[in-house]
Amino acid sequence: MTTFLGMPATAPRGVGHLRGDQPFPRAAHDALDNSQLRRNLRHATTTIRGKSGRVIAELPDWQRLRDAGSAIKADVMSRLPSLLVELESRVIEAGGVVHWAADANEANEIVTGLVRRTGSERVIKVKSMATQEIGLNEALEDAGITPVETDLAELIVQLGDDKPSHILVPAIHRNRSEIREIFLRAMPGVDPALTDDPPVLAAAARRYLRETFLSTSVAVSGANFAIAETGTLGVVESEGNGRMCLTLPDTLITVMGIEKVLPTWRDLEVFLQLLPRASTGERMNPYTTMWTGVTPGDGPQNFHLVLLDNGRSAVLADTVGRQALHCIRCSACLNVCPVYERTGGHAYGSVYPGPIGAVLSPQLTGIEDNASLPYASSLCGACFDACPVKIDIPSMLVHLRNKAPHSPAERAAMAAAAYTMSRPRLYASAQRAAKMARIVGRRGRGLPPPLSGWTAGRDLPEFPEQTFRDWWARR
């Protein structure tokens, strides 16, 4: 008898955006060379960090809220299947249709089929990480359907034929003069006299988006939360574009990762406090839109919920790794990460960049396909302290490194070092041998890889005359 239920272990290759073209160190090389990108990133992350820190400091119970968020998420993961079944029943009772997508290919087929049946050749989209993860825009375009991103930053990325580089601020790597050029080149009907003044740029986007909202009958959204007890979906956002997408069209299709479900409305209270303060540094996000099925004569008359697995069941099966599913996509970990600040989001090769991406992406794809990501961290721990749901990212990185494939050379070196270090006499003679090698050699410059990485920017310390243990033995 088998217990295999037909779920794919990992997200499929060849579709979606979870895998980069090159390993992290090589991809980081390009970003490190781009001084404009680094300036943009530093400015943006420093600003958000400061703002977020100030509004978090206003709450006397922030640490208890984090504990509550963490506990609710742990509870959700421990009974995810039954919560999803409950959610499904409530959505159907409220007049919605529920679809289960095992992976990116199935989800794209479901959504594309649903849009085709409406006859619409265009959909408006409110920012959704899940649809980026599965490459829905590409799938829609292949089917002759035009997806229009309505979040301003997403729109900039889409018009620039670019990729998002931040969970919350997808165009964080662009400055305003770059944005002006993108609008002039790619925005339909844009005023050629456009300046790079932010209000002018925002007005141009507003005009274009208003026209699109009022003339498009199908919307695709993500979901920040789903409430199992009532079948209610929720999106939080800052610009109002989401409210437009969620209320104006006839048909609304929501694509949601299965980990987003919460048991009850009371649980939502915790997350509506945690998310805006940790992410945008706001006390409350400007727009919170909640909807339950369909209401005749009010809002979308057809509602479809696509529940996406795409590797999540495999993540859930790892009792250490499953914490990555607690993530509420606030991006606080990105904004405090010294590695992200210098390399940017594209270096991570996935729609999920930064520290959370370094633990989530390799689990969704299987560690072999993203083996360099768990190493894209100095384990400084700033992400753990910043996370509003207390995901222990450093420990997860260490856990994933232990599962990552290692090169035979590195494995041999590590095994030899462990062998030596677990034998005190051998260790003491190795200390002396290392010293001799250095004296005979060239004082540590021009060492072979991987040690050359060290000597490229730093001197090696000189070997002392005497090790501590020799000193101790002779005192």
Add this chain to the structure above:
Amino acid sequence: MRIAFFATCLADTLFPEAAKATVRLLERLGHEVVFPFEQTCCGQMHINTGYQKEALPLVKRYAQTFDPYEVIVVPSGSCAGSIRHQHAMVASSYGDAGLAARSASVAARTYELSELLIDVLKVEDVGAYYPHRVTYHPTCHSLRMIRVGDKPLRLLRQVRGLDLVELPAAEQCCGFGGTFALKNAETSTAMLADKMTNIVSTGADVCTAGDTSCLMHIGGGLSRLRTGVRTVHLAEILASTESS
């Protein structure tokens, strides 16, 4: 008090002055220091690079070597962090419940230097004299893994002759991260460059920290750039007196 000393492989091999200073300091304060010769390395590099199985004998060695002692000191927040947060985890994930319990027990008796001084020995003024302009880098693992807080600063503030200057963006990582400095050398170097800029901006002639590993990284960079700023372990400052 009788205190067992875990020197760490890095201090033992490359920075014996930091280890010697720890001994001198504790003896000056009237304590007996014991150095068990069977000690080697805490295994942090192996654990953090993804070689937990290889680290298991090192975890076992640490527990066996230090189990007989009531109080153990280690002049490294990073090694203390590994011992406290990783040793029992490695032991239990390789099915050795007995070792996991022993590791947890030894870890609870293992203190980083500033913790030992302030929490156990209840001393803030260690009678040191160090006439230099000094800036303090908190080191990530001291700060976030074992939460030493301002203990090192409290100790430094009592040192006579010492001019303590605040390091801008002190809590940002220097970019060392063990094998991170090798596997992601360019990113590590970019992080180090910012750390060095901040250190030089203070006008300090000495940068101190509670970890020889971060100091090796920062010191290697400062030396390459000929900045003239030296890196000195916290223990060496605290061990200094007017006569030394």
